[in-house]
Amino acid sequence: MVTTAPTTPLEAELLELAGSVPDPELPVLTLRELGVVRAVHARGTDSVEVELTPTYTGCPAVEAMSADIERVLRGHGVREVTVRRVLAPAWSTDDITEEGRRKLREFGIAPPRVRPPSGAVPVGLGPTRTRDPLAGAPPAGEASAAPEPVRCPRCDSADTELLSRFSSTACKALRRCLSCLEPFDHFKEL
Template sequence: MEDVRAAVAAVPDPELPVVTIEQLGILRDVRVDATGRVTVDITPTYSGCPAMDAIRADVEAALAGAGVDGAEVRLVLAPAWTTDWITAEGRAALEEYGIAPPGPARGTVTALALSVRCPHCGSPDTRELSRFGSTACKALWVCRACQEPFDHVKPL
């Protein structure tokens, strides 16, 4: 069971390849029943996320590499994913890669961010250029201090 979970947990997110699906909080559960059948639950960062088909295929490939065939990979929509599910390691990896991680969503209330700290120079003097970044779950921001653009994972 631990080997199966480790294989799935190591799958990188296709849109944010510096984090795994476990670090991003997409991986909800891995179960092995008494017959040895494996079921994996994954949750999208938002409903309609186009990366879920790729994630499902990557999970199935990782399981096949671990000697598990015929696993069921289920898409679980409730409860909805929240940025609270991103691990500390995931937040650090995003920032190191140059993507500003979201702050904790704090339950059902999302805190208003007056600024986003630049992942390049650390300055809080930033502004949103576009609500739409390189993927639908990110917004494009720019730092006024170092002039570098960067993606910011949208808080949910």
């Protein structure tokens, strides 16, 4: 996670408050767990600037996030709150905390897979179906060197298929488990 360490106890307290705001699209997660609140800078005791990095540049939830952060901090006595969008470094699904990943799974959304620490972000459409490598060969016509499978958040099966590259939001794909036959959202890796 890229969060800047607070320099004062007040900034630490306000960062915790700003981070406790639920995500408007995934209210099971807080903005801290999602990894989008980067820093809070106090400008005296009654004025702060919050650094917020959207999950992607055109994210429609940024306005709601900003308004919710302002409301929470003003409710805590901060008179002037400025929420500034910070695009660099860009947000990545690696910024989602372990707690956030656990909550996504419990909510029925497959969390994004964790990328190897190489730093490279592979870009590609990839296979539409994933299988447990111990379950046998991949479907005909698909390469055997597939990425880690997307596991069903309900039964933990690795035998899942892609139904649509886009789901309820642009950051999620719609998949179906071929074991329990339940559809589920998968938070795409970015």
